[in-house]
Amino acid sequence: xxxxxxxxxxxxxxxxxxxxxxxxxxxxxxxxxxxxxxxxxxxxxxxxxxxxxxxxxxxxxxxxxxxxxxxxxxxxxxxxxxxxxxxxxxxxxxxxxxxxxxxxxxxxxxxxxxxxxxxxxxxxxxxxxxxxxxxxxxxxxxxxxxxxxxxxxxxxxxxxxxxxxxxxxxxxxxxxxxxxxxxxxxxxxxxxxxxxxxxxxxxxxxxxxxxxxxxxxxxxxxxxxxxxxxxxxxxxxxxxxxxxxxxxxxxxxxxxxxxxxxxxxxxxxxxxxxxxxxxxxxxxxxxxxxxxxxxxxxxxxxxxxxxxxxxxxxxxxxxxxxxxxxxxxxxxxxxxxxxxxxxxxxxxxxxxxxxxxxxxxxxxxxxxxxxxxxxxxxxxxxxxxxxxxxxxxxxxxxxxxxxxxxxxxxxxxxxxxxxxxxxxxxxxxxxxx
Amino acid sequence: xxxxxxxxxxxxxxxxxxxxxxxxxxxxxxxxxxxxxxxxxxxxxxxxxxxxxxxxxxxxxxxxxxxxxxxxxxxxxxxxxxxxxxxxxxxxxxxxxxxxxxxxxxxxxxxxxxxxxxxxxxxxxxxxxxxxxxxxxxxxxxxxxxxxxxxxxxxxxxxxxxxxxxxxxxxxxxxxxxxxxxxxxxxxxxxxxxxxxxxxxxxxxxxxxxxxxxxxxxxxxxxxxxxxxxxxxxxxxxxxxxxxxxxxxxxxxxxxxxxxxxxxxxxxxxxxxxxxxxxxxxxxxxxxxxxxxxxxxxxxxxxxxxxx
Numbered sequence: 001x002x003x004x005x006x007x008x009x010x011x012x013x014x015x016x017x018x019x020x021x022x023x024x025x026x027x028x029x030x031x032x033x034x035x036x037x038x039x040x041x042x043x044x045x046x047x048x049x050x051x052x053x054x055x056x057x058x059x060x061x062x063x064x065x066x067x068x069x070x071x072x073x074x075x076x077x078x079x080x081x082x083x084x085x086x087x088x089x090x091x092x093x094x095x096x097x098x099x100x101x102x103x104x105x106x107x108x109x110x111x112x113x114x115x116x117x118x119x120x121x122x123x124x125x126x127x128x129x130x131x132x133x134x135x136x137x138x139x140x141x142x143x144x145x146x147x148x149x150x151x152x153x154x155x156x157x158x159x160x161x162x163x164x165x166x167x168x169x170x171x172x173x174x175x176x177x178x179x180x181x182x183x184x185x186x187x188x189x190x191x192x193x194x195x196x197x198x199x200x201x202x203x204x205x206x207x208x209x210x211x212x213x214x215x216x217x218x219x220x221x222x223x224x225x226x227x228x229x230x231x232x233x234x235x236x237x238x239x240x241x242x243x244x245x246x247x248x249x250x251x252x253x254x255x256x257x258x259x260x261x262x263x264x265x266x267x268x269x270x271x272x273x274x275x276x277x278x279x280x281x282x283x284x285x286x287x288x289x290x291x292x293x294x295x296x297x298x299x300x301x302x303x304x305x306x307x308x309x310x311x312x313x314x315x316x317x318x319x320x321x322x323x324x325x326x327x328x329x330x331x332x333x334x335x336x337x338x339x340x341x342x343x344x345x346x347x348x349x350x351x352x353x354x355x356x357x358x359x360x361x362x363x364x365x366x367x368x369x370x371x372x373x374x375x376x377x378x379x380x381x382x383x384x385x386x387x388x389x390x391x392x393x394x395x396x397x398x399x400x401x402x403x404x405x406x407x408x409x410x411x412x413x414x415x416x417x418x419x420x421x422x423x424x425x426x427x428x429x430x431x432x433x
Numbered sequence: 434x435x436x437x438x439x440x441x442x443x444x445x446x447x448x449x450x451x452x453x454x455x456x457x458x459x460x461x462x463x464x465x466x467x468x469x470x471x472x473x474x475x476x477x478x479x480x481x482x483x484x485x486x487x488x489x490x491x492x493x494x495x496x497x498x499x500x501x502x503x504x505x506x507x508x509x510x511x512x513x514x515x516x517x518x519x520x521x522x523x524x525x526x527x528x529x530x531x532x533x534x535x536x537x538x539x540x541x542x543x544x545x546x547x548x549x550x551x552x553x554x555x556x557x558x559x560x561x562x563x564x565x566x567x568x569x570x571x572x573x574x575x576x577x578x579x580x581x582x583x584x585x586x587x588x589x590x591x592x593x594x595x596x597x598x599x600x601x602x603x604x605x606x607x608x609x610x611x612x613x614x615x616x617x618x619x620x621x622x623x624x625x626x627x628x629x630x631x632x633x634x635x636x637x638x639x640x641x642x643x644x645x646x647x648x649x650x651x652x653x654x655x656x657x658x659x660x661x662x663x664x665x666x667x668x669x670x671x672x673x674x675x676x677x678x679x680x681x682x683x684x685x686x687x688x689x690x691x692x693x694x695x696x697x698x699x700x701x702x703x704x705x706x707x708x709x710x711x712x713x714x715x716x717x718x719x720x721x722x723x724x725x726x727x728x729x730x731x732x733x734x735x736x737x738x739x740x741x
Contacts, residue, residue: 093705096493121493197595199578205600207688256577256600256689265578393493397707408690411602433491 043105043326048079050106050327052334053095056318057085061286065351069344073334081106081334089208089258092117092396099123105323107331110152112143112317113390119146120393125322127153130332134340140357143386144319152319153335154357158278160212160314161380167296168198168272177300181219181243184303188252191272202262202271203244203253205410209262210403212275214387215312216240219305225388230431232402233424241409241416248410255410267293273300277316278376282353299376313384317357394430401426486715492708504715512691512699513719520695522606523681524674527613532667534614535621540655542622543629553626560619568683571612575599575684602692605685609693613680621666628662629655664734672727696720 052070056062070081084104086094092114098104099121110118118124131141131150137157144152164177172191178184191200204212217224220243221236231237247253257265263280265271267288276284278299285294301311320335322328338344345356346364355373356362367373389395405423408414414422454462486504490497508516538556542549559567574581577597586592598608632655640650656663678697681687687694687702694702696716704713 093708096708097705100493117493122495197578207686251594254578254595255597261576261578268579270578400706404688404690407688411600411689411692413602413690413692433489 042102045325045328046330047327048077048330049081050079050331050334051082051084051104052107052109052331053084053086053098053104054109055086055088055091056109057083058087059283061283062352065348069338069348072344073337077330079330096121099323105326105331106328107335108321108323109155110319110321112152112154112157112315112319113387113395115144115152115319115321116146116391117393117395118321119149119151123323123325124151125324125328125332126150127322127332127335130336134336135358135360136340137357137359137362139315140317143315143317143357144321146391152321153339155318155320155339156279156354157315157317157357157381158355158376159381159384160215160275160277160316161376161384162273162300162302163266163276163280163284164298164300165266165269165272165293165296166298167292168194168269172272177298178303179301180307181303181305185247185252188247188273189250192250192252197270199254199257199265199271200252200273201247202257202265202274203247204258204262204275205248205253205255205407206258206261207400207403207407209258209275210406211387211399212314213240213244213402213406214399215302215314216244218312219302219309221305223388230424230428232427233421237420237424238416241406241420244406245409245416263287269293278373278381279352279354281372282351297372299372299379301379310383311379313380315381315384315386389427392431394433398427398430401430482714483718483721485710486718488711490709490711492704492710497711500711504712505719507712508716508719512694513716515691516694516696516699516716517723519606519693520675523609523613523677523693523695524671526606526610527617527674527677528667528670530610531614531618531621532663532670535618536625536663538618538622539625539629540651542626553623556622557619559615560617562616564616564679565683567616568612568680571608571615572599572684575608599685600689602689605689605693609681609684612684613674613677616680617670621670624662624666625659628659632658665731668727668731668734672724672731675724675727696723 054066057066067083070083073079074081091111095104095108095114096117099108099118108118108124127144127150131144131153134141134153136144136154140154140157141150143157144150144154168191169175169177169187172187172194174187174190178187188200191198204210214224217232217237217240220240222234222240223231224237225231244253248255254265259276262271262274263276263284264287266274267284267290269288269290274280281294281297285297302313304311320339322331322335339356340358340361342360342364345358345361346366348354349356349361349364349367349370353370353373355367355377356364361367387395387399389398392398402423405414405419405426409416409419485497487499487501488497489500489503542553562570575598577583577595577600580595580598582598583592583595587595596604598604636654636658637650640654645653676697677695678701681693681695681698682701685693687698700713700717700720703709703716707713
């Protein structure tokens with residue numbers, strides 16, 4: 001029998017090291033994030049220091065103005081705010097993981113479409129006691145509400161609508177914005193005739209933003225949800241997708257386009273129409289080499305199926321929510337200040353063309369006199385509605401399920417009727433989960 | 434008369450083993466800390482994940498509900514075969530194409546042509562760039578509306594209108610394979626070149642003297658000598674590609690219409706976009722079973738090589 005030459009004492013020592021390693025690993029496990037079950041993400045709620053998480057901090061056009069707000073707060077309150085960001089298209093999943101894992105604290109910028117999903121995790125503070133102090137408009141205040149509780153202080157409230165490039169329209173001989181779907185199609189054909197790689201309508205065709213088809217479905221008469229029953233799959237939704245496919249096949253809209261591609265195409269003067277939020281003007285014109293583009297950008301009422309119908313648009317906006325735990329009190333004050341302080345909201349509007357959510361902020365001369373903003377409000381926001389699926393925590397999955405089916409139609413993998421039936425069934429199943 | 438008994442040799446002192454360990458026990462002891470760590474940070478989470486496959490569990494919410502084999506049935510009755518087929522198409526394509534390119538370059542560099550050292554370094558360049566960066570780079574190249582590829586092809590007159598390389602079922606998978614090929618052929622080239630350099634030059638000279646041409650020499654001399662390295666390279670690349678994620682996720686996210694969805698992207702999308710951790714881990718479990726088969730083949734091959 002061969003021996004290793006190690007004594008029992010030495011072996012015990014090594015075993016002890018091994019055990020320590022295992023205990024260390026166990027400790028690591030114990031230190032792991034607390035998980036979705038914990039109602040608070042820990043830490044001292046009275047701490048002056050907190051995190052601020054926002055997708056806008058990841059966008060060049062928005063970052064400086066938000067950093068300015070943060071710096072001003074830090075200086076005034078002698079506190080430290082840690083800025084955290086993820087790209088918009090990854091934001092919801094990243095935030096869900098971090099929030100569930102106990103890593104996110106402080107103030108969190110949320111798209112109003114995500115509020116239900118986040119609120120259901122049980123980690124957001126009910127801001128009912130401060131929401132009333134802000135002087136927010138009714139629509140804005142409602143956008144931060146879920147299940148009767150105020151989980152978000154509205155930062156910006158607007159809508160997603162169609163933006164037109166008046167220079168290209170003029171080039172194609174189109175004197176007025178098309179008001180019906182039929183007129184819109186004719187205008188797209190005229191624009192296609194300009195050649196030079198013009199994409200008449202840079203509509204979303206990638207899954208990430210294909211939820212943009214919802215207002216078109218509503219335009220064709222699909223309610224999407226009626227008394228708790230999903231109506232996607234009805235004739236109106238099939239008609240809408242068939243029409244979208246027709247635009248795709250005639251190359252009046254382009255394949256493989258999301259919001260960022262659409263902005264790039266529009267910025268290059270290669271798209272005459274695209275869907276965006278009111279923020280689009282600032283972002284797209286800032287990244288365009290054409291310094292006259294901002295003046296050429298016009299908000300347009302979404303064309304209707306027949307004259308007299310109500311133009312459809314999707315409400316859009318951002319709220320600031322507060323996570324229970326470290327720095328929640330200071331973060332709440334920061335959120336209230338950022339969304340309501342007149343000087344702050346006006347400066348933010350000047351930098352980003354994002355209208356504030358308070359009555360006083362909207363009445364500020366620089367906002368009230370801005371033609372693009374007032375036109376946008378009149379033509380688009382005035383008839384905008386929230387998605388009926390926002391009330392469900394599974395909203396993002398429902399949007400994606402529908403988007404995938406629409407994309408399957410666009411690439412010829414599925415027929416509109418089959419795809420919409422499937423989309424409706426998937427949406428209904430997700431709601432039941 | 435007394436006979437004196439021959440002097441007895443004292444028995445050798447008994448070897449004391451009570452305080453010593455056998456080699457086997459010693460080896461076990463040495464590996465114990467590693468095994469303990471492995472158990473804590475790999476094995477336990479793995480078992481826990483597999484166990485989760487039997488529950489309906491939302492990543493965002495506390496609590497879960499036992500659903501038996503429902504999550505597995507969801508995949509097996511649904512998209513499992515489609516995902517498997519697409520994973521295999523990607524895996525085979527992204528293994529064989531770079532293998533052929535890597536082998537061709539290795540053969541060329543092995544001839545000792547001028548500047549081969551510089552070329553070897555140059556060809557390694559794509560390999561040292563992080564996978565996500567490579568994917569973004571190719572995403573811009575393939576962009577339907579302002580990508581370089583469309584620009585070049587249009588200028589050259591090959592196409593009249595932009596092609597949505599990443600937005601069409603036929604071309605999306607091709608684009609993903611091209612991107613992965615660009616990223617992985619250098620590694621194959623280096624491994625195969627190392628194999629080629631072990632082939633004795635005398636064998637080639639003898640074959641030449643016997644009248645063998647270059648093709649005959651390749652199949653009779655070169656290939657038998659590098660077959661072992663080639664099979665390991667192919668199998669490792671196959672296994673890696675079977676689990677590959679970043680290129681596909683960045684370029685297509687599994688689209689359009691799920692036509693580039695592989696196990697890796699499907700598990701990610703289900704877990705982190707759909708937040709359905711139960712179904713995600715069920716698919717992960719099925720995927721792992723298939724991977725275990727590949728690992729068994731790999732071990733079999735390496736064992737054979739070890740025995741030889």
